[in-house]
Amino acid sequence: MNTVVQLRNRDLHVQLAQEDRLEDAGRLAPDDRMTCHVHNRWVHQCVSSAAHVNQVTRHRWCRDCKTALTVAVDELTLTVHMSCPSCGDGRSAATRRLERACEASLAYTKGRPALLAG
């Protein structure tokens, strides 16, 4: 158990450093990162933080309700869904991209999603 956690943590730091470098070089969009350089975590682990809400770009933001979307992470199906607590929708292209990045990091930390599906 301990070993697994340590491996994943080491994995995280390696991935973080790699994505930092790629992003600095302009070869990776911030939206497509699987790691978060603000919280030093996998993005699906900290995406529910207020720091991941952006009213301008509409990441996790419902414009109609002026409300942050809530995040539901399903570790079994490896899906991440964001929705507005007021209207139940409120999604945008930026939010969908954030969901995809979260699902990528979730799948990555869980190993091969194909094996889990069975």
Ligand SMILES: [Zn+2]
């Ligand atoms: Zn974060």
Ligand SMILES: [Zn+2]
């Ligand atoms: Zn709404």
